[in-house]
Amino acid sequence: MRPTQYYPLLQTKDVAGTADFYCRNFGFKPMFESDWYVHLQSAETPSVNLAVLQHDHETIPEEARGVSRGVILTIEVEDVDAENSRLQAAGVPIVHPLRSEPHGQRHAIYRDPNGIMIDVVTPIPPSEEFLADYAAEAVPV
Numbered sequence: 001m002r003p004t005q006y007y008p009l010l011q012t013k014d015v016a017g018t019a020d021f022y023c024r025n026f027g028f029k030p031m032f033e034s035d036w037y038v039h040l041q042s043a044e045t046p047s048v049n050l051a052v053l054q055h056d057h058e059t060i061p062e063e064a065r066g067v068s069r070g071v072i073l074t075i076e077v078e079d080v081d082a083e084n085s086r087l088q089a090a091g092v093p094i095v096h097p098l099r100s101e102p103h104g105q106r107h108a109i110y111r112d113p114n115g116i117m118i119d120v121v122t123p124i125p126p127s128e129e130f131l132a133d134y135a136a137e138a139v140p141v
Helices: 015-026 080-089
Strands: 009-012 028-033 037-042 049-054 072-076 094-101 105-111 117-123
Touching: 009 015, 015 028, 015 037, 015 049, 080 094, 080 105, 080 117
Parallel strands: 009 049, 072 117
Antiparallel strands: 028 037, 037 049, 094 105, 105 117
């Protein structure tokens, strides 16, 4: 398989409100908008996309319908400290405060209006303990 695009699709009761949240706080813009589905694209990085779908829409198999749960979206950024300041000033709920992890991430986790977790991450050098777990080409610097 050679994918041409990959993006998460969040099921929600409030399509417009969820799309607006990601546009206002995470720099997305709508590329397709209807009352039941919105396709979002990062205004700065076109290969980063997110979709929002009405949770009970007929295109979803009945057994799979429902509000998204158990999903953590990860958005990698150049400066998580600056994004943390901006998101806190905007009032985005934080559920895991900013901190550096020994496995090679500095991050904080926020919550969207549906309860979806959004992990905003900047890679940092891992501790010696975790360095061996990385493929050579994937070690954060």
